[in-house]
Amino acid sequence: MKIKKQTGLRGTLTVPGDKSISHRAVMFGALAKGTTRITHFLEGADCLSTISCFRKMGIEIERNQDQILVHGKGLHGLQAPSGILDVGNSGTTTRLISGILAGQNFSSEIDGDASIRTRPMKRIMAPLASMGADIISRNNNGCAPLIITGKPLHAVHYDSPVASAQVKSCVLLAGMYADGITSVTEPFLSRNHTEIMLNYFGAKVSSTGTSAAIYPEPVLEARDIVVPGDISSAAYFIAAGLLTPDSEILLKNVGINPTRAGILKVCRSMGADITLLNKNPEGEPTADLLIRTSSLKGTVIQGADIPTLIDEIPMIAVMAAFAQGTTIIQDAQELKVKESDRIAVMVDNLKRMGADIEGTDDGMIIHGGRPLHGAAIDSHLDHRVAMSFAVAGTICEGEMEIQDAQCVDISYPEFYKDLYLCGN
Structure with a gap:
């Protein structure tokens, strides 16, 4: 792709x-x-x-x-x-x-x-x-x-x-x-x-x-x-809306269960413009998310917040690479035993784009704000890696090529179609 x-x-x-x-x-x-x-x-x-x-x-x-x-x-x-x-x-x-x-x-x-x-x-x-x-x-x-x-x-x-x-x-x-x-x-x-x-x-x-x-x-x-909309799938459009110039995306009926919605907390700490509309607190809480282009800054992600956003860390790492300042992700050793070793995979692929990033035993340190360019990305057949770098490709200079891109079918078969529609 x-x-x-x-x-x-x-x-x-x-x-x-x-x-x-x-x-x-x-x-x-x-x-x-x-x-x-x-x-x-x-x-x-x-x-x-x-x-x-x-x-x-x-x-x-x-x-x-x-x-x-x-x-x-x-x-x-x-x-x-x-x-x-x-x-x-x-x-x-x-x-x-x-x-x-x-x-x-x-x-x-x-x-x-x-x-x-x-x-x-x-x-x-x-x-x-x-x-x-x-x-x-x-x-x-x-x-x-x-x-x-x-x-x-x-x-x-x-x-x-x-x-x-x-x-x-x-x-x-x-x-x-x-x-x-x-x-x-x-x-x-x-x-x-x-x-x-x-x-x-x-x-x-x-x-x-x-x-x-x-x-x-x-x-x-x-x-x-x-079933409410999956906030893990929403994460890619949250990031795209925040980072792509002159953007405004409304995501309907997204699950915002506090044990899952850590990405919203992180985005706010980075300076994101996200408004929750039509909130429904019953059972599995939901809301519509209004996302507008924002200037993001680095943050620290650790401790009890990690389980609430573990699947979104690949996308957060990409956001951090485009943000100003340093983002530190720690206590996230679970990333090593997902569909891929997501620490190693994200560090390798972001470096290919020109990012200043280093992996640690339990996370990453990302010095954001450097100009990033397209690259050949190895998804390692990991759907969350593929989608994260597809979003990066809409923001960076040059063309992004994602290998084994169809692994997104694991969780979001219509992902590339939806990403294309938002841009047209």
């Missing part, structure tokens, strides 16, 4: 449905009684992997033009899968479904693409094992393929060494099949979509500080779910 400089990005855009919420809606709908209707579902490759896995376990799921219908069979209604559960590139599918499978009365195997086979799964294997689960890594390397033999599970309290919604959700989902109250405490609060949605479906989940607890054997009832 080749990207050229633009000015005057204008228009109104509805970004795709939230990936995290789309995954969970299918999973919890499958475990509920009745038909769950999902509107604005993300038709990305990752979420389609979740649908495929549950179909293989006997759940009927219809994909209509404007709705997904999940015909749930209750908490104990899954069947032994008809073959290996292929999660594709989806870490969310892998880790959350493992918690569900651990408490079933059948065995299953989870596998995915080459990237998934390198993602760390010991972080879920350890707490599940403490609950009595039988989960092993086929290659004995703590990665997929995973073989899970369902067993009766015991309630535990798990102190997670990482602030990870996937780890927390895995334990809470296994806790539905345990013999008592299961709880998780994190070092910082990670995104809480699981807690919100499980309660909506009828489970009993309580949250205090960075801890969450779930009561066993809930009776989940089917629900109608309208």
Whole structure:
């Protein structure tokens, strides 16, 4: 994909449905009684992997033009899968479904693409094992393929060494099949979509500080779910609107859950002109975001803010390279175990553009304000890297060429079309 400089990005855009919420809606709908209707579902490759896995376990799921219908069979209604559960590139599918499978009365195997086979799964294997689960890594390397033999599970309290919604959700989902109250405490609060949605479906989940607890054997009832726009997908148009001269973009119905919306806090600290309109605080809070061209300055991003914006750091790094002054990103070692090592990949590609950036063990130091130029960018098949540099290409001088650009299909199949439309 080749990207050229633009000015005057204008228009109104509805970004795709939230990936995290789309995954969970299918999973919890499958475990509920009745038909769950999902509107604005993300038709990305990752979420389609979740649908495929549950179909293989006997759940009927219809994909209509404007709705997904999940015909749930209750908490104990899954069947032994008809073959290996292929999660594709989806870490969310892998880790959350493992918690569900651990408490079933059948065995299953989870596998995915080459990237998934390198993602760390010991972080879920350890707490599940403490609950009595039988989960092993086929290659004995703590990665997929995973073989899970369902067993009766015991309630535990798990102190997670990482602030990870996937780890927390895995334990809470296994806790539905345990013999008592299961709880998780994190070092910082990670995104809480699981807690919100499980309660909506009828489970009993309580949250205090960075801890969450779930009561066993809930009776989940089917629900109608309208998935808000994904703030991780909105991030690219937030950045494009702020950095491209003479721009004004309105993003409709974006999820602004505080455990996910750290990018808005960072943008404001950088001097961004962002106005929240039509705010709806119910359930998963949403708002329309009005983005106008701004002069950005460097900032410091660390600590409890990191889990609220971990997926947006590639885009933030690009913003920092165009901003005036120095931006420091730290406490973000989780970037090393995403679809790529995002610290190394962002540092390498931004240097190709002429940026003054250095990687650290847990983040980056970016001295912004240098003139940047187009370059040949290696996406490493990482959708967030590809989209971040596509935005950079609309701002820098010269032409940007992004290799393996279609990896954006993981989360935003219409991304390049939407970026082009905003500029025309």
